[in-house]
Amino acid sequence: MKTSVSLLSSALLLALNSSVFAASSVDLTVKGLITPSACTPSLPGNVDFGKIAAKDLNQDSYTPLEKKSLQLSVNCDAATLFAIHPLDNRAGSAAYGASFGLGLINENQKLGVYQLTFSNPAAETPSTLIAMYNSEGQWTDLLADEGIAPNDLVALGSRGDNGWAPHPIKDASMDMTLHTSIAPAKNLTLTSEVVIDGSATFEVKYL
Template identity: 35%
Template sequence: MKDYFAAPLTVALVCVVPHVLAASTVDLTVKGTITPVACTPVLSNNGTVDYGKIFRQDLSVDKRTQLPDQVLDLNIQCNGPSRFALVMHDNRDGSAIVNSEIYYGLNRDKSGNNIGLYSLNFDPAQTVVDDLSQVYRTDSTTGGLAWSLSSSRPIPIGAKSYLGFTDVAGSNAGPIFIQHLSSRVTIETVIAPTSQLDLSADVQLDGSATLDMVYL
């Protein structure tokens, strides 16, 4: 359910000199598109990556420690061909140990220290779209107004960049219409040096992000 609010409207009466013509009306345009096409994204393991217990002696005191990579399967099923892109939103914004749109935070320890970071990486070679023989990725840093040349190179999904897919290499036309997409994504996780963490008690990795579909 969406909450709605009423904005107060104040009408001012203005005395107009007879020989001055003033417009007494204003136009309002309400636009939108109702479409029968809808897509459902699903991540394997309910979108959860669990590293279990991580022992202090397995982490570096003065350097960042990269944990073993984890993988999740992403499936997107649409009830008709749809043109869309993907974008991530960090629900722990500001807690990544590196300030970059491709890194997401693991929250903070009890003393407020940033615990680490993770990224979500897409590989076109691990992505299947409908019955296409090969898939390329393309991205946009302008909200879909312009697109990079499509490529087969893997890429981490960003919080400010759209990620889309096409069947044409070297194209800047943007994503194509897709009905079904499946991809194996790799999660790379890094922990801050233990010298920068409060380990007087258990530290919980608490990363949370939302993978959003943007219809184009």
């Protein structure tokens, strides 16, 4: 009986040790794809609202500013699958997640927000603006009044048997409109000039 228990204990110990050894390493797979074609995004300039009098701001609600539009262009060496990936360089200063921030006053007062909408796509291939929200993996058609949040994806594509998907484009352009609002003035320190300090980066993401 003692011999059987000893042999069983040895077998269990060996099994446990084998499990420990198996769990003490992990593999890393490094993947990617080098594309021979490159794409360059461009904007014609920046958005400037000029000087806004503090007395003209709403005290208890957001003050909408004039809509501003720019044309965003992407030019590639050859037809390429890509999407536009907007990043908020003032992350943390927006009052709500689906918008871009305008910076902070006194490091803790959120000055305001802006949202982006896209319209009027143009390319050498008939295209529809499509979007992927929150990297959820599904493309959908993008309407002119639907906002794009930081880290969403915007592309030009078409609808096939499996739904909407980007298609290769060499040269593309689209109108990008900013819908900007200043936070309620009662929550802001406006005793001196305050800089509207929004900043975003638009990356070309190869698909």
